[in-house]
Amino acid sequence: MGAAPEKDLQLHDARIEESAEDLYENAPCGYLSMLLDGTIIKVNQTFLNWTGYQREELLTGKRFQELLAIGSKLFYETHYAPLLRMQGFVNEINFELVRKDHQKIPVLLNTLQRRDAAGNPLSNRTTVFNISERKKYEQELLLARKKAEQATQAKADFLSMISHEIRTPMNAIVGIANLLRETSLSSEQQEYVRILSFSSENLLNLLNDILDFSKIEAGKMTLEERSFDIRQLIYNIVYSLGVKAEEKGLKVQVDVDERVPACLLGDPIKLGQILTNLLSNAIKFTERGGVTVALRVQELFPDAASLEFRVTDTGIGISEDRLGPIFEEFTQASYEINMKYGGTGLGLAINRKLLELYGSKMSVESTPGAGSSFSFDLRLKIGQEARQPDGPVEGVPDxxxxxxxxxxxxxxxxxxxxxxxxxxxxxxxxxxxxxxxxxxxxxxxxxxxxxxxxxxxxxxxxxxxxxxxxxxxxxxxxxxxxxxxxxxxxxxxxxxxxxxxxxxxxxxxxxxxxxxxxxxxxxTSRSMPIERRRHPAREQAQEVSGSVTLSRSVNLKGFRMLTAGDPEGLVELLSITLSLCEHYKQEFQDALEAGSLKQFEFHTHKIKMTLELLQAHELRAALKEGKALLSEQEGDPARIQSVGQVIQRELDAIIDGLKMELRKG
The missing domain is CATH 3.40.50.2300 (Response regulator)
Known part of the structure; x- marks a missing residue:
């Protein structure tokens, strides 16, 4: 009875020993035991299968380094062996094994040194992983990456070629349209030129969006760092887009924190592009109400300012499920929006990528039918003195x-x-x-x-x-x-x-x-006359900003709010408004004499924002009366002439007031 359990125990031990041996011999990785000089003393069947050697061929004094390619053999002697002696182990080392048929196998080695009780090294145990499939996969990835880079370059080259082909005729279209504006045109011809200019500018903006996105995607877009006036930048953007807002009857407000430094260091071109995209979208997708551009100081440091930029509108809004995708390229909030408003869907994607250069990101809050609010944070260094911007000089140049x-x-x-x-x-x-x-x-x-x-x-x-x-x-x-x-x-x-x-x-x-x-x-160093025109405004800022009333019905309160206390911006805004008012005098007179309600309404709409800023109540009333008279089937010539005189008188009063303020500056 006692012999049976003993026999079972022996059988169990034999099975364990056989299983361990089988696991060693046929493991998915190679196992070797070596003396300190690399002589192989034990090897499993997996390693033999990989290399094509018989066991006897490797256990008759063959050293492991003799199985390596020349480059790997040098690395073994100069790095692997010294490192193993120094620390007793080496992990994740790449070598190339040479098979018996001279084919090469990429392998990964992990080696552990066996030591005696006194710490003296006895032998090395090495695990070998065949990474042929991994290398093949890596090569496929490299090839795929190369193909992707070639495709990106081909796309960039194609866009560059197309841009040149499109821009060359567009140069003629835009240039001739600008020259036509300087000639004597009928009211109908002026409308045609306006539509021509508007359409060509839209096409150019579309082209620029695509090229900007391609440039960012190719990693060619970088940030500059130079001094600029953030208030002036925001004012320029708001005023440049003011006509679009005015045409839709929208109120555009600027709210700049008084603590914002006068001069910052950054890239005004890229920042201006971000703000222009946001404000342009806000105006595009808003039919009633208004748009607000706000700049807040989150925290001031001795040499920097943490700022929050926010553009809020009362427009159509965005549903919650579309808030994420709108930042992806060529994506808009819905198909219906694309059909109604047009556009590429690239503006917000470009903004996202530009902000990534700053290490920032865009946030959005929106309620369908109630409006949207886009915001982002930037930390900008504080500059010493704002330099003359490299971009276009706004206003009417001398x-x-x-x-x-x-x-x-x-x-x-x-x-x-x-x-x-x-x-x-x-x-x-x-x-x-x-x-x-x-x-x-x-x-x-x-x-x-x-x-x-x-x-x-x-x-x-x-x-x-x-x-x-x-x-x-x-x-x-x-x-x-x-x-x-x-x-x-x-x-x-x-x-x-x-x-x-x-x-x-x-x-x-x-x-x-x-x-x-x-x-x-x-x-050509010929910008001084323009700077001299601006510079006194800096010296007499108190006088300009303190003088509010221009005439009995016009004041500068709206202008001061728009320019956020910037005296140079105020003077520039006065100059632009003066030029526009002188232009509108002739336009309104021509429309009244021709009895053209269409032209009268067009120019009334364009001057609407200016009237609101100047609080020109009497001129607004006269324009309203003129529109009513032209709407009648048989307008009274005497009344039309009378209202025309009122319009001319009010515009003259505004022009005289603006000139007086500019002479002070």
Missing amino acids: EQTLRGVKVLVAEDNEVNVFVIERLLRRWGVELEVVANGHQAVEKVTANAYDLVLMDLQMPEQDGYDATRKIRSLPEERFQRLPILALTASSRLGMEDRLEQAGFTGFVGKPFKLEELFAKIARH
Whole structure:
């Protein structure tokens, strides 16, 4: 009876021993035991299967390092073995094993050194993992990544090519539309030109959105850091979009915390793009009520300010299930919104990616039918003194500023030459025109110019080669000469190529009048007359902001709120309003004389926001009466003439008041 349990126990021990041996021999990884010099003393069947060797071939004095490829053998001697001796173990080391048939296997090694009771090393136990499949997967990933990068580059190249092809004719369209505005046109023709300008600007904005998104996606967008006035930036954006709000009867308010520093360090172009996208969307999706742009100080530090930007509207709102997806590219809140309002759905996606450069993100709160509120936080350094912005000079530039400036224009497109010549000659610029890079180099060598406008794509010699040639000329004046590229392209990385070629900067085609004027003025040191016009406002800020009443029915309270206590912004806003009022005098007179209700309503709508800011109650009443008279089937000529005189008188009073305030500044 006692022999049976003993036999069962022996059988059990034998099974355990056989199972352990089987597990060792056929494990999914290779096992080796080696002496300290690498001599193999034990190896499992898995390792033998991988390498193609017989057990006897490896257990007759073969050293492990002899099975390694040359590069791995060097790494074994210089890194692996010393590290093993020093710390007693080595983990996750990549080697290449050479099979008996000379094929190579990528492997991963983990080695543990056995030591005696005194701590002296005895042998090494190594686990070997075959990572052939992993390497294959990694190669597939690398290949997929390379293909994705090639696809992204192909897309970028395609967009760059298309942008050039689209921008070249658009340069002519926008340029000719601007020139048409300067000629004598009938009321109907003026309406056609307005629609032409509006449509071309929309197409240009669409193109810019797509190119901006592609540039960010390719990692080519970076942040600059320079001084700027945040109040002035917000004012410029609000005023530039004011016409759209005015046309819809919306009230736009600016609420800036008094503690916001006057000068900050950051990228005003990217920040302006974010705010413009938000404000433009708010106006687009709001039919009644208004929009508020708010800037709050969350915390002030000795050298920085933590700020919250918020744009709130009373528009259509967004349902809760669409709040997340609206930040994705080419996505809008609904199909119906896309059909009604249009757009690419890229604005918020671009904002999200721009804010990621700042390490920030966009937040949104919205209620369908009640409005939306978009906000984001930024921490910006506090600057010492705001410099003149690099962007376009807002307002009405003094055209005498550029009188006498000598400019060479290198451009082969006849339409572009026509537009540029008209603009520059109107500003009193002395210019010469050449059709290719060779001629440009010859002219620059033989004559003294204040600035060169250089097209990039010209026959015989392009703008890049011509600029490099000019910069290589020995005289120092050729190094200082401002050379601005005229380009319809937005190729990713173009700025780097322009800089390498020696360009001072560039003007995109189609260019805006203010941008071209500002860049020529700045690079020829002719911007001082504009600055002198602004500078006294800084010295007499109290006088400007303290003088509120312009006439018996007009005051500056609305202007002061809009410019948030910025005296320079106030003076600039007065200048713009003065120019508009002088323009509206003739427009209203022409509409009344022609009996055109359509034109009268159009200009009444455009001046609506200005009337609200100035609180011009009598002029508003006169315009309302004029509209009623023109609506009658048989309007009374005498009454129409009378209301026309009232309109002219009220506009004259506003103009005189604005001029008086500007003389004080």
